[in-house]
Every structure is written in structure tokens, then in C-alpha cells.
Amino acid sequence: MERVYNFSAGPATLPVEVLEKAAEQMLNYENSGMSVMEMSHRSKVFDKIIKDAEADLRKLMNIPDNYKVLFLQGGGHLQFSMVPLNLMKNKVADYIVTGQWAKKAIKEAKKYLQANNVGSSEDKNFTYIPDLKNLKLDPNADYVYICENNTIYGTKFNELPDTLGKDLVSDMSSCILSEPVDVSKYALIFAGAQKNIGPAGTTIVIIREDLITDEVPDYCPTMLSYKIHADKESLYNTPPTYGIYICGLVFKYLLERGGIEAMYKTNLEKAKILYDYLDQSKLFKGTVEKKDRSLMNVTFVTDDEEINARFIKEATEAGLVNLKGHRSVGGMRASIYNAMPIEGVKALVSFMIEFERKVLNAS
Ligand code: PMP
Numbered sequence: 001m002e003r004v005y006n007f008s009a010g011p012a013t014l015p016v017e018v019l020e021k022a023a024e025q026m027l028n029y030e031n032s033g034m035s036v037m038e039m040s041h042r043s044k045v046f047d048k049i050i051k052d053a054e055a056d057l058r059k060l061m062n063i064p065d066n067y068k069v070l071f072l073q074g075g076g077h078l079q080f081s082m083v084p085l086n087l088m089k090n091k092v093a094d095y096i097v098t099g100q101w102a103k104k105a106i107k108e109a110k111k112y113l114q115a116n117n118v119g120s121s122e123d124k125n126f127t128y129i130p131d132l133k134n135l136k137l138d139p140n141a142d143y144v145y146i147c148e149n150n151t152i153y154g155t156k157f158n159e160l161p162d163t164l165g166k167d168l169v170s171d172m173s174s175c176i177l178s179e180p181v182d183v184s185k186y187a188l189i190f191a192g193a194q195k196n197i198g199p200a201g202t203t204i205v206i207i208r209e210d211l212i213t214d215e216v217p218d219y220c221p222t223m224l225s226y227k228i229h230a231d232k233e234s235l236y237n238t239p240p241t242y243g244i245y246i247c248g249l250v251f252k253y254l255l256e257r258g259g260i261e262a263m264y265k266t267n268l269e270k271a272k273i274l275y276d277y278l279d280q281s282k283l284f285k286g287t288v289e290k291k292d293r294s295l296m297n298v299t300f301v302t303d304d305e306e307i308n309a310r311f312i313k314e315a316t317e318a319g320l321v322n323l324k325g326h327r328s329v330g331g332m333r334a335s336i337y338n339a340m341p342i343e344g345v346k347a348l349v350s351f352m353i354e355f356e357r358k359v360l361n362a363s
Contacts, residue, residue: 053248149175
């Protein structure tokens with residue numbers, strides 16, 4: 001079978017060039033006589049892999065020197081706990097709740113501190129980003145938390161909230177590396193690798209150094225302390241070595257192709273092709289407010305559940321796979337991360353045009 005266009009929300013498609021490089025290096029990585037999977041995380045060879053990966057990510061995101069980069073495990077979900085456990089001082093935090101992932105984050109935080117819901121879009125099933133102007137932030141809040149791109153619903157914070165000087169924490173799981181960001185505006189950024197970076201199993205945390213403290217509660221498990229991982233340069237325990245290696249290959253691939261600026265340009269182009277079509281279609285329609293649209297996850301529906309199901313089935317048969325929307329919202333979702341070529345988006349839109357023609361002709 002040929003490779004398909006894989007619109008999965010994650011784990012998601014990876015650049016073919018990266019997969020080919022990994023295949024080429026599979027049995028004997030750079031004359032080490034072994035696969036990266038088989039080598040000690042304390043070996044010189046792996047030390048270079050992780051150091052290069054960090055240096056390349058720093059270059060890509062222009063990460064200031066007073067931020068640490070950590071390669072951890074546990075996915076976004078573990079960050080829902082690590083953030084409150086490590087950042088609590090006054091034991092108060094403000095959360096903007098824009099979907100299921102932010103809801104899970106606030107629920108977890110409530111186990112450790114007073115987590116306030118300071119803005120929610122749940123009234124319209126998270127199809128928009130709430131007004132960020134007059135947020136009623138708690139003067140004692142240790143941080144303000146956002147989920148910057150809402151993978152399930154297809155919304156994105158296209159501007160950041162005014163946190164009145166409070167530290168901003170962002171879950172960038174589904175938008176990291178998709179467009180330039182000013183890291184210095186954030187106290188902490190985290191992302192599971194499995195959407196826009198590499199394979200599942202690696203979680204990236206970018207944290208301002210002054211937030212790394214050993215003043216965590218006694219009950220905080222050692223493995224959940226940022227300080228432990230920062231002090232040991234992500235080698236406190238055995239890290240997800242192969243995943244970090246693939247992330248490193250992806251970083252190099254991005255740097256060779258003009259970095260994040262170039263990705264952003266293509267991402268804008270890709271999203272425009274799809275949204276422009278949706279905006280004039282008589283069959284399909286986008287599900288979120290235009291100003292809050294995501295460049296990475298494009299959600300859409302028809303008015304008829306049966307037609308949605310038929311569309312997903314026929315698209316799959318045509319090699320356009322994983323277009324089913326998240327089970328909590330239904331409809332369709334096309335995830336078009338960096339590694340989805342523009343040809344994939346064009347193929348999807350051509351297929352949608354033809355599908356629309358058939359359906360409308362038959363009715
Ligand atoms: N945050 C966002 C924005 C996500 O999309 C996801 C996963 N889809 C998560 C958090 C949860 O991540 P994980 O499965 O890596 O724990």
C-alpha cells in the first residue's frame with residue numbers, strides 16, 4: 001500500500017524525509033554499531049543526540065537563555081499535574097477553559113490549589129475563544145493557564161490574554177512550531193511531541209529558570225519536580241531516547257527548510273485553501289468562529305450525520321484518512337500539522353468538491 005494522506009490529530013503524520021533518515025540509521029547509528037534504541041542514555045553518542053536536539057529547538061523557537069528545555073514523559077496529561085505542583089506559591093491559579101484539555105487541566109489543578117475558571121466557552125461547545133479583555137484575574141494567582149490550540153474543536157488563541165503581569169502557562173501540544181512565538185511572553189510552555197513534532201512518548205517543557213524551585217510540596221513525587229529534571233538535564237531517569245532522537249531529526253528538517261517562519265507561511269497557505277473552500281461550500285461548513293480558527297485542526301460538518309459518515313468512508317477509500325471528528329463533537333476534523341504537505345490539503349479539497357457535487361446532484 002502506498003502512503004496515505006493522514007489527517008490524524010495525533011499521533012500524526014511525520015515528514016517522509018525524517019522517516020527515511022531514521023530507517024537509514026536504524027541498524028547502525030553513525031557507526032556506533034547499534035540502533036539509537038539500543039544505546040545507553042548515558043553514552044557519548046546519545047549525549048550528542050539530546051544536546052543537538054535541544055540546541056536546534058532553541059534555534060527554531062529562539063528560546064532565551066533564561067529558559068530551560070526539558071524532554072520528559074507522561075504527555076500533556078502529566079503536565080496538568082506538574083504545572084500546579086511546581087508553580088504554586090499562593091496556591092491560587094486562573095484557568096481559561098476553552099475545551100476538554102483545559103477542563104482536564106483545571107480539574108487536576110484543583111487537587112492541589114484553588115483553580116479559578118476565569119473564562120469559558122463551554123456555553124457554545126467551545127466553538128470560540130472567550131473575550132480576553134476584561135478577565136477577572138485573582139490578584140493572588142500564581143499563574144494564568146491557557147490551552148493555546150484546542151485540538152478537538154479547532155480553535156486557537158490568536159492573541160494572548162492580558163495576564164496583568166502574571167505568569168502565563170500554555171499548553172501548546174497542537175500548535176508548537178506551527179508559527180513564530182515570543183517565548184519570553186510565557187513562563188512555561190509544554191507540548192506532547194506526537195502532533196507537530198515527533199512520536200508519542202516525549203513531552204517538551206520550556207520553563208523560565210526562576211520558576212524551577214525545590215520548594216515543591218513534600219508530597220510531590222520526585223519524578224514530577226521540574227528541578228530534578230532540570231538539574232539532571234533531562235537524564236534523571238531513562239528518558240524516551242528514541243523519541244528524542246526523532247524529535248531532533250524533525251528539528252533539523254525544519255531548520256533546513258527555513259525554520260518556523262517558512263512553516264508558518266505554508267501553514268497559512270494550507271489552512272486558507274481549506275477554509276476558503278468551506279466558506280463557499282453549500283454542503284460543508286466550518287464549526288468555529290472565524291476569528292478563532294486554528295491553522296492546525298480544521299473542523300467541519302454537513303447538516304446530515306449520514307452524509308458525514310459517508311464522506312469519512314469514501315475519503316478513507318481515496319487515501320485521505322483519519323478525518324473523523326473527535327467523539328465528543330462529531331463531524332469531521334482535518335489536522336494539517338507541519339508535516340502535512342500542501343498537496344495533501346489540495347487532494348482533500350479536490351475530493352470534497354467532487355463529493356459535494358455528487359451529493360447535491362443527487363438531492
Ligand atoms: N493538550 C492538548 C491540546 C491535546 O491535544 C492533547 C491530546 N490530544 C493533550 C493535551 C493530552 O495529551 P497526552 O495524550 O499527550 O497526555
